[in-house]
């Protein structure tokens with residue numbers, strides 16, 4: 465008889481928790497156990513996630529080690545700084561998947577500078593397409609899911625660093641939908657402020673994903689990579705369109721660049737290098753676990769320019785989390801995940 469894996473989701477009333485549950489509802493190997501929240505505890509999930517009809521009558525519990533105990537897998541979709549304490553109280557045999565930032569960074573000084581407080585330590589990083597990541601996720605009991613911006617940006621340039629095509633001086637500009645900020649109200653996210661306008665924020669190296677980009681790309685490059693990152697908020701609920709660029713090393717042409725990306729991603733089920741001349745768009749990735757990607761050589765500026773599109777809530781959060789869970793538990797990596805988007 466096939467055994468199903470029992471799963472708890474903390475933060476089930478939020479955007480990331482909701483997307484996770486949407487995916488888990490179609491995953492053939494799991495059953496959904498405790499669903500927890502904070503201020504929403506005691507209310508029904510359907511109030512917060514009306515699209516999750518099969519779970520509408522489930523009542524949200526408080527997020528405590530006790531309510532999360534007794535499950536094979538616990539997903540923590542909580543604001544950063546709240547996962548580490550709970551994770552420390554879950555047993556070593558439980559697979560804990562942290563969708564927040566608490567376990568992404570290796571350097572305690574980076575953690576203190578960008579997030580503050582005690583560093584909880586680094587866990588295997590839930591971006592299987594990065595060199596060496598898949599091996600560390602296989603069979604692990606702890607997973608740190610990447611930030612949504614580092615997912616699209618790191619996959620944009622990792623193949624070029626792996627092939628030695630670019631200098632370690634990177635610029636990333638990423639246009640994001642509003643759901644990246646979570647459900648809680650923020651002054652710059654009120655409808656009237658967001659509609660009909662695009663605005664940059666965290667400019668000048670001020671966004672907390674900057675060290676995560678640098679960590680990922682430096683590991684692939686084998687040398688320190690500097691990253692200038694600018695996020696741009698756009699009036700759309702979901703999606704991230706990233707443009708990443710870096711100076712080319714001598715003699716690299718478009719054919720060499722394209723060959724490096726084909727080599728890196730041809731066997732990847734969720735990364736599509738688009739045909740020459742086609743450019744990624746967030747709309748094509750919505751609801752799927754895909755990363756759509758295009759690469760160009762700017763011969764005038766002598767820079768490699770790569771554009772990626774993802775759904776921030778799927779590949780950028782919950783889909784990446786499920787993909788990594790599959791690796792940790794020994795399921796086929798694509799189980800419960802789709803390469804089919806929603807359009808228009």
Ligand SMILES: NC(=O)C1=CN([C@@H]2O[C@H](COP(=O)(O)OP(=O)(O)OC[C@H]3O[C@@H](n4cnc5c(N)ncnc54)[C@H](OP(=O)(O)O)[C@@H]3O)[C@@H](O)[C@H]2O)C=CC1
Nearest residue numbers: 475477478479480501502503504542544564612644646647
């Ligand atoms: N949105 C995105 O695109 C991405 C999000 N993430 C990460 O996922 C995590 C969740 O984000 P998101 O879903 O967007 O945020 P939301 O604000 O939409 O949801 C937050 C969830 O956490 C619960 N919560 C809030 N405070 C506490 C607390 N003190 N203890 C326990 N539970 C609490 C909330 O419950 P209640 O409703 O009761 O307040 C809610 O369920 C964050 O760490 C975020 O950085 C990562 C990548 C991308």
Ligand SMILES: CC(=O)N[C@@H](CCC(=O)OP(=O)(O)O)C(=O)O
Nearest residue numbers: 564565611612640641642644645
């Ligand atoms: C639009 C918007 O505000 N986006 C968020 C993205 C956060 C995220 O996705 O990642 P973490 O898990 O690291 O918080 C931001 O820029 O902070």
